[in-house]
């Protein structure tokens with residue numbers, strides 16, 4: 316009965332499953348260590364780990380039986396990248412500067428050239444053009460897809476707080492009224508600028524934009540055009 320179980324279940328099913336689990340744990344643990352380290356550290360560890368694997372495979376396949384010494388060497392070869400990595404990632408060895416771990420690195424977000432609006436007083440928004448800022452009540456930006464809408468808000472008025480929020484448009488361009496708020500921009504005190512991301516993205520159409528600090532005067536209509544229309548052409 317015992318040998319039956321061994322031959323019918325343990326060897327054909329459980330052993331491969333166990334091997335897969337061990338491999339998954341091996342890869343998962345290394346990935347976790349890499350994520351918590353810096354780029355250079357992970358590269359170095361990957362080389363050590365790869366060397367350890369090659370060495371282990373070479374030694375294991377060249378011997379019929381492993382004596383205790385070789386077994387110990389194998390264990391050291393397999394464990395070294397984990398121990399080293401855990402020590403580095405845990406900050407015990409070599410100090411990793413704050414924010415330099417790969418898990419902390421955020422992809423840089425950039426606002427498209429047309430998605431920039433500024434404020435230089437509390438009466439209106441303006442479009443930065445050639446070092447000047449042209450007052451405007453219409454802001455035309457190409458759609459950036461349904462995922463997100465990235466824009467840059469530039470508060471050029473020193474010491475005064477402004478933000479840039481986006482609402483549904485009620486009424487029309489001649490008499491814009493705010494509908495439901497779609498995105499609330501961060502209030503920043505000039506001189507300062509901030510990259511904002513509205514999610515989900517904005518479908519082509521007209522929207523209402525407003526400074527929540529000065530909602531009586533700082534308003535306008537945001538026209539989102541079809542993706543790739545005009546503005547994207549000159550980026551290429």
Ligand SMILES: [Cu+2]
Nearest residue numbers: 477526528529
């Ligand atoms: Cu304002």
